[in-house]
Amino acid sequence: MESAYGSDRGGSGRRFGAGTPRINDGSLLFLQHMISKMKPVEQGGSRIAIVFNGSPLFTGAAESGESNIRRWILENDWLEAIVALPEQLFYNTGISTYFWILSNRKAPALKDKVILLDGRECWSKMRKSLGDKRKLIPDDQIASLTEIYKDALTIAGELVEYLGRGGYGEVWKGFDQSLDRHVAAKFIRSDRFPTPELREEAEQRFRREARVTARIQHPGVPIIHDIGTHKGDLYLMMQLVQGYRVDHLIEHHRRLPVAWAAAIGAQICAVLTVAHAESLIHRDLKPSNLFLCPDGTVKVLDFGIVAVLGSGDITQITRAGEGLGTPFYMSPEMSLMGTASPQSDLYALGCVLHELLAGSRVFESEHTAAEVGRHLSEPPAPLRSVRADVPAEMERLVLDLLAKKPSDRPSGAAEVYERLLPFVDALPPLPGTVTAAPSPDPMRMYAAVVERIAETALARPHVPVSEPASALPTLSEAELVAANHRAEELALGGRLSQAIELLEGASRR
16 A cells, blocks of 8 residues: 555665656666565565665666665765664654664765665665674764655654655655644745746746645545644645555556446546546546546646646746656647647557556657657557457547547547546456445445436426626627737646636626
8 A cells, every 4th residue: 555645665766856867777677676575664664765866776787686786886986974862863663673874974964865765685785785894974974864854754743754856856754643634745845946036937837736636626636734833844744545546556456447447447437537627638648647446536646837728828837847747648739849739648658558558668669759759640459459348438548549630539537537437347356455445435425426416407408597698798899819918828827727717707798
């Protein structure tokens, strides 16, 4: 089980702070090999945190992982120490194990470049590689590092567990003492950015994510509890979501049963229908932004790079320094022109459905640029060519979603939902992932009543209501242009509700 805003598994190859190189494939394979042999904390294992000073784990590629990691550690003179810190300073969980931090003398400045690994075997290999060459850093040299995390415990009353890095934010499991509940506390540190401009951009995106997520009233989107500032650092309090990230689900099961792929896809469509009705385009749908909860429900995360659909065009909210989306799931029009529409989200949904059913991305290439190029020009392989039990209608739907031209894709998320729904039948168990829902399930009880109310309303004869003539004067073309420009300014400033209200008001006049 993991939490939606970070993973409790280490060595996942996540990106660090801006400008930091990514761990290369050879080192990642070695770390994954070690992790596979480790005991979880519950069985007596320990946790290891390795801190890097802006360098990849090792720079070579030819040698085997184990010999290369030893060479890299021994040849880098700036690695001067191993530091042991009580786990309570970081997690406050009460487990009497230790964090081991491989660091240099600038340890207090490296607090945001952490990989978490479970188990003693990894530490044993590291210690064997280092021999007696290193020394322990005195406690007074790491005081400022420990104070940072002690101070963090004051946000939301109490931060009880570090969950990981989520894009530009750091995420903790928190406990809201005033309302006696667990929450997810996501925040960005003001000292993490090299320039004030980058910090301002990150803070604008952070606020935008909060506002956009709060606007979407749907059980498939996490609830926003609060946003505020703590000692200069922005924080966001959200619903704590437990379950499994869909990319981890694919790693574990490889190919999901057709019924489950359809169930996940249909729930995504339900969220997209609400978001698109609010004139919001997600732009970054991918398995790592989707969460499957133990009751089988899906949460759609990370509305940080959303676009606003204006009157006849797209208002881009991405600014300098921000990404537009994830290349492997990006529609051709987003890659070529940077424009997005509801059909762009549907293309990404097609990529997700293909991966759920095939166990691999639509196109997989050694280099990102080559993979993006295939999305632009190469037709996708039909699902039944790699998996014979996929129904022909499901294969057709995925191919329709992956059409190169937006106009050739389905008309909207509601249409895709209707085409997926027939496959959501006789869901097989997903051991260790989806457990039985409570009986009776409160969510289904509520939905059943709402459905009957809707059926009753549809059965009544429709009586048109005459509306009084509008007294609002018609806007001139110049006034419409000015309103559109003002809406763009509001959107860029994160004031999405006001921007949409302005556009809607202009369209009625």
